[in-house]
Amino acid sequence: MELLPEQALDQMPVTGLRGVGPRLAERLSRLGIESVGDLLFHLPLRYQDRTRLVQIAALRAGDEALVEGEIADARIGFGRRRSLRVWLTDGGAGGLLLRFFHFSNAQAAALRPGVRLRCFGEVRQGPEALEMVHPQYRSATAAEPGSTEEALTPIYPTTEGLQQSTWLALTDQALARLSAGLPELLPPGLCDGLGLPPLTEALSTLHRPPPDLPAERLRERDHPARRRLAFEELTAHQVSLRRLRRRQQQAQAPRLAGDGRLRARFLRDLPFALTAAQRRVAEEIAEDLGRPHPMLRLLQGDVGSGKTVVAALAALQAVEAGQQAAIMAPTELLSEQHWRNLHRWLAPLGLDPVWLAGRHKGRERAEVIEAIAGGTAGLAVGTHALFQDDVEFAELGLVIIDEQHRFGVHQRLRLREKGARDGRAPHQLIMTATPIPRSLAMTIYADLDLSVIDELPPGRTPVTTVALPDGRREEVIDRVRQACAQGRQAYWVCTLIEDSEALQCQAAEETERLLSAALPGLRVGLVHGRIKGAERETVMAEFAAGRVDLLVATTVIEVGVDVPNASLMIVENPERLGLAQLHQLRGRVGRGAVDSHCVLLYRAPLSRTARERIDLLRRTSNGFEIAEADLRMRGPGEVLGTRQTGELAMRIADPAADAAMLPAARHAAERILDEHPELVRPLILRWLGPKAEYGGV
Numbered sequence: 001m002e003l004l005p006e007q008a009l010d011q012m013p014v015t016g017l018r019g020v021g022p023r024l025a026e027r028l029s030r031l032g033i034e035s036v037g038d039l040l041f042h043l044p045l046r047y048q049d050r051t052r053l054v055q056i057a058a059l060r061a062g063d064e065a066l067v068e069g070e071i072a073d074a075r076i077g078f079g080r081r082r083s084l085r086v087w088l089t090d091g092g093a094g095g096l097l098l099r100f101f102h103f104s105n106a107q108a109a110a111l112r113p114g115v116r117l118r119c120f121g122e123v124r125q126g127p128e129a130l131e132m133v134h135p136q137y138r139s140a141t142a143a144e145p146g147s148t149e150e151a152l153t154p155i156y157p158t159t160e161g162l163q164q165s166t167w168l169a170l171t172d173q174a175l176a177r178l179s180a181g182l183p184e185l186l187p188p189g190l191c192d193g194l195g196l197p198p199l200t201e202a203l204s205t206l207h208r209p210p211p212d213l214p215a216e217r218l219r220e221r222d223h224p225a226r227r228r229l230a231f232e233e234l235t236a237h238q239v240s241l242r243r244l245r246r247r248q249q250q251a252q253a254p255r256l257a258g259d260g261r262l263r264a265r266f267l268r269d270l271p272f273a274l275t276a277a278q279r280r281v282a283e284e285i286a287e288d289l290g291r292p293h294p295m296l297r298l299l300q301g302d303v304g305s306g307k308t309v310v311a312a313l314a315a316l317q318a319v320e321a322g323q324q325a326a327i328m329a330p331t332e333l334l335s336e337q338h339w340r341n342l343h344r345w346l347a348p349l350g351l352d353p354v355w356l357a358g359r360h361k362g363r364e365r366a367e368v369i370e371a372i373a374g375g376t377a378g379l380a381v382g383t384h385a386l387f388q389d390d391v392e393f394a395e396l397g398l399v400i401i402d403e404q405h406r407f408g409v410h411q412r413l414r415l416r417e418k419g420a421r422d423g424r425a426p427h428q429l430i431m432t433a434t435p436i437p438r439s440l441a442m443t444i445y446a447d448l449d450l451s452v453i454d455e456l457p458p459g460r461t462p463v464t465t466v467a468l469p470d471g472r473r474e475e476v477i478d479r480v481r482q483a484c485a486q487g488r489q490a491y492w493v494c495t496l497i498e499d500s501e502a503l504q505c506q507a508a509e510e511t512e513r514l515l516s517a518a519l520p521g522l523r524v525g526l527v528h529g530r531i532k533g534a535e536r537e538t539v540m541a542e543f544a545a546g547r548v549d550l551l552v553a554t555t556v557i558e559v560g561v562d563v564p565n566a567s568l569m570i571v572e573n574p575e576r577l578g579l580a581q582l583h584q585l586r587g588r589v590g591r592g593a594v595d596s597h598c599v600l601l602y603r604a605p606l607s608r609t610a611r612e613r614i615d616l617l618r619r620t621s622n623g624f625e626i627a628e629a630d631l632r633m634r635g636p637g638e639v640l641g642t643r644q645t646g647e648l649a650m651r652i653a654d655p656a657a658d659a660a661m662l663p664a665a666r667h668a669a670e671r672i673l674d675e676h677p678e679l680v681r682p683l684i685l686r687w688l689g690p691k692a693e694y695g696g697v
């Protein structure tokens with residue numbers, strides 16, 4: 001592998017630095033630091049200000065400050081713990097208490113009244129006064145005041161056995177080589193245009209802030225030096241995903257032109273007209289499918305927005321063109337629901353979809369597989385059973401994946417590879433009901449085109465959401481009784497403070513017993529994570545068929561089930577769930593024509609943020625608005641599920657906080673791919689590591 005000479009620091013192992021032996025190298029490696037370049041991108045977590053003396057009277061709890069004063073009193077106290085207590089005054093109002101729990105006799109003797117001290121430490125509010133516990137200190141004389149530091153002192157994130165002094169020594173060495181050895185990997189002129197400093201300047205500012213830079217300014221995320229690095233990192237991620245996208249687009253895909261015959265009949269027979277949003281995204285998809293390169297499109301649409309019809313249109317287009325389509329759902333129940341819908345819609349057109357799930361065994365399974373392999377099945381619906389090794393499609397032109405928001409980038413790509421053969425790949429449509437804020441979508445789905453259904457079918461009455469304290473449980477049970485007496489159905493969702501699945505299930509079982517006792521005559525069903533898949537799906541199916549009135553569940557019911565007759569949902573401890581998750585849950589009701597209600601049964605008292613979040617849910621049913629708020633309040637992990645955030649792990653950038661830079665990063669990435677291919681590999685190596693570069697993903 002030839003190296004550009006100027007890549008030196010990105011490649012130079014830390015062991016090349018003075019003082020770095022195997023032990024230290026091992027510790028650094030634990031923090032992901034292998035090269036001198038990695039060390040340079042290991043930025044200070046914060047800064048201490050030892051540049052100026054602070055008056056004792058001006059101190060506030062929480063400050064880290066440098067103070068100087070005279071010892072007014074010092075004594076050993078025998079409270080709950082023996083400690084040395086030293087009072088420091090500086091002529092202003094009040095004093096500062098220095099406390100030492102560990103001290104030698106010599107120390108105690110030296111800290112006597114009249115001695116002048118200079119101390120640095122964190123100020124906190126003690127029972128009597130502001131105090132510093134174990135401050136750093138040294139003696140000072142009034143005659144020749146010691147000098148203060150020229151600049152802010154960086155504090156590095158560290159690990160056991162690694163002192164700040166070591167970090168300073170290491171970064172000193174790395175910075176000394178900076179101008180000679182760390183290449184600028186963004187195209188010339190780009191940073192200038194964005195008002196961002198060059199790489200080396202940004203790094204030295206952050207590692208060794210210049211004397212005139214105030215601490216407050218550097219603490220802000222939007223300091224240009226930090227933004228410069230975050231921008232490069234975002235750009236590197238975009239380069240990686242957009243490159244992948246370009247590679248995929250070079251593959252050949254069957255042109256699914258189709259003559260529109262099946263689609264026209266399908267639309268004519270449908271008992272409703274498409275919404276404008278459905279028509280728009282169907283158009284976008286149809287156009288993609290007509291091209292000789294694989295479509296890679298993410299279809300986002302809130303729960304109930306009608307994605308299935310759009311999927312059916314795409315599938316019909318494939319069949320019209322003599323190709324097969326596969327629709328994959330994450331659970332057996334969902335796949336069955338799709339299969340039933342599609343069967344109802346498509347059988348009259350002479351196109352009967354086959355269904356393949358884990359439950360199909362033996363002859364039944366063999367027959368389905370044969371229909372798929374022989375090409376007599378134009379449309380196959382199923383779970384991931386569709387993509388097992390012995391399932392071979394005759395002419396797979398289109399893969400549709402439903403509700404895959406919990407699957408990570410890598411899984412998505414693996415699946416895509418499976419469909420590809422000899423430089424040919426099927427078209428792909430991925431559907432999700434999790435509204436993903438645009439900034440996040442641009443980050444994790446940078447390899448996909450986006451289509452959004454931003455409108456619900458007419459005639460839906462929005463779900464009325466109320467929040468009630470736990471004390472009014474009886475009333476809530478009464479509401480369930482009334483709703484079911486009118487022939488409706490209800491969900492009761494149990495969530496727990498504890499993060500234990502066993503306890504969650506227990507609570508759901510307990511609730512089911514209590515509700516069964518309180519509501520004699522109602523058929524109560526129970527689903528939770530400990531109930532086996534097949535049994536769980538049977539209960540869900542009974543509920544869907546109206547043979548269960550009240551379904552007690554944990555959050556396992558979140559995904560995609562459509563029971564229009566269910567008009568009431570109770571959610572216990574809603575304050576424990578993310579907004580996006582609550583929104584998903586609530587989307588289970590309000591699918592029919594009757595007024596639907598969601599009762600958030602919270603445990604009083606609510607914190608202020610919990611109240612704000614619940615208020616937002618009551619005010620809006622717009623999933624995107626809710627997701628944006630969730631992203632702001634709880635970060636990307638809540639919006640996406642942790643699996644994806646792990647893959648998103650960035651060192652400096654934060655896809656939420658740095659969202660404003662994303663369009664520019666996307667643009668920069670495209671420019672790099674077009675005009676500076678030589679920068680692609682070093683950028684990916686620097687920010688995503690060798691796995692990303694050589695593993696292909």
Ligand code: ADP
Pocket residue numbers: 272273274275278301302303304305306307308309433457458562
């Ligand atoms: P989701 O986007 O959550 O997958 P579905 O595709 O399950 O939504 O659609 C929810 C319900 O709305 C289904 O019963 C479906 O038949 C119905 N539906 C879809 N589109 C329309 C429309 N344009 N007008 C009326 N009802 C529709």
Ligand code: MG
Pocket residue numbers: 307308402560
């Ligand atoms: Mg759906």
